[in-house]
Amino acid sequence: MTLSHIYKQRRRRGPARRIGRSLAFVLPVVLVLSGTLAVTSVNWSGSQDSVLTASAESVPSRTEAKAPAAHEVLRHRLLRELQEKDPSAALTHLQQEVDRRPSLAKHCGSIARSLGKAAVRAYGPARAQSYARPVCDTAFASGVAATL
Numbered sequence: 001m002t003l004s005h006i007y008k009q010r011r012r013r014g015p016a017r018r019i020g021r022s023l024a025f026v027l028p029v030v031l032v033l034s035g036t037l038a039v040t041s042v043n044w045s046g047s048q049d050s051v052l053t054a055s056a057e058s059v060p061s062r063t064e065a066k067a068p069a070a071h072e073v074l075r076h077r078l079l080r081e082l083q084e085k086d087p088s089a090a091l092t093h094l095q096q097e098v099d100r101r102p103s104l105a106k107h108c109g110s111i112a113r114s115l116g117k118a119a120v121r122a123y124g125p126a127r128a129q130s131y132a133r134p135v136c137d138t139a140f141a142s143g144v145a146a147t148l
């Protein structure tokens with residue numbers, strides 16, 4: 001075998017060999033670039049104001065306050081009503097809300113205890129106890145008793 005014969009044999013492998021060599025060069029470059037882009041697109045700092053983010057979804061920032069739960073809204077409304085009117089009206093509306101929205105039943109006791117404590121602060125222990133009635137298993141009365 002002569003040197004020219006070996007050279008001709010290598011040339012006959014032609015297009016497949018050229019494609020293989022091209023892929024051998026291009027594929028690692030593509031993998032490195034895509035990996036680099038993937039790493040830079042992740043927000044590693046933990047802050048929300050990063051220029052590069054991993055997703056296009058809008059994420060609520062930490063500064064945006066979450067809406068208060070329904071039972072907390074009801075608690076604040078009833079406490080305000082207790083101050084403006086009397087504990088009897090607040091307890092009546094508490095019972096009506098629990099009847100209307102049964103999902104509030106698990107919070108009824110804590111709301112009634114809060115009303116009892118607020119009634120003692122507003123009216124004194126004796127007068128606050130006079131408003132007690134069996135709303136949410138006498139939780140109002142236990143709230144009154146807890147402040148004594």
